[in-house]
Amino acid sequence: MTDRELRTESDVGSSASLLTLICELARWSHGAAAVSVAIIDGNGLEYVASSGAGADEIVGTRLGAGEGLAGFVAATGQSLAVRDAVSDPRFNREVAERTGYVPNAIQIVPILDADGDVTGVMSMLDRGHHDDVPNDPPFALPGFADLAAALLTRSQPDGGRVVEVARRLDEMSSRDRGAALTAISAVLDAIAR
Template structure:
């Protein structure tokens, strides 16, 4: 690019400035959890510290189109309990468990009979929760299923951490960059060729110089 972001910034951030990469990786992890257990659905919540809420970040299966972005209190339902205690649970009869929030489940359009939930932890800190609804446990046995689920949750925790870090880094980078640099980032994400983007940036640079007497940085 003619008027560009420093190479060091580009190489450091790279794909990290594209949270969609991490979104897709997290969606893949959720799909893997659902397929592994032949479950009806699987979801991942990310803890939003500012709002003190658990937010649906990825979902696969029943209700997936209605859940993304939905936030629940950290003390609500099985997910809230798992987040607060840091314990993995397998409920073979959710209807009989007082931690199960039937009202919320009904609002999603799907009420499970069996539920597994595990905390997503990094460095002794819980950053979210993974749930699997109506898993086919007969393939594994309960103990083996919990062990496998715990491993899947650990992998998802790393993905979730990377996604959260990418979002934070993107916000920080945007706040620290000049308007001109932010414009170039936006243009670089279009379908236009590099030559066309360079031509536009150079034309804008000449215009700013002509009207203000100062170049752009």
């Protein structure tokens, strides 16, 4: 396998706990209700990792090609932010209801391999807007998506976006930053293998 090839299904399964860790870090740093990762598998998407509301229910869920907001992002490679998800005709309410959590707002970014091809998507539901959540620029979530891409494809994450992840780490308390750095180190060690 070359550095640019997507890992096999068994590799993705063995990486699921690290992808979940990336989801947890993204969810915590954005104050979101949930963050999930879905990978392109055959003719659709399969959710392989999640943290937060509905996490256990969404993992293993499959969507057809182009289905729902996540399918749109996977098909087009365009990031998407929707403030009123249920009003968007692309929103798959049935899937949301099965998880037990129907979001108001959703942000979805593509997970890209080293060639710029979409290998999956990272979704964030109902990002927090309270005082203890740092104000994040639009490229903060893609920084976490780059970490997921690096794990899935064994490529190097985009430096500029990872700098944004580092900025968010700098805003954390020293205790939380230590835990986050330990988690990120585990992900980077897995990428290096």
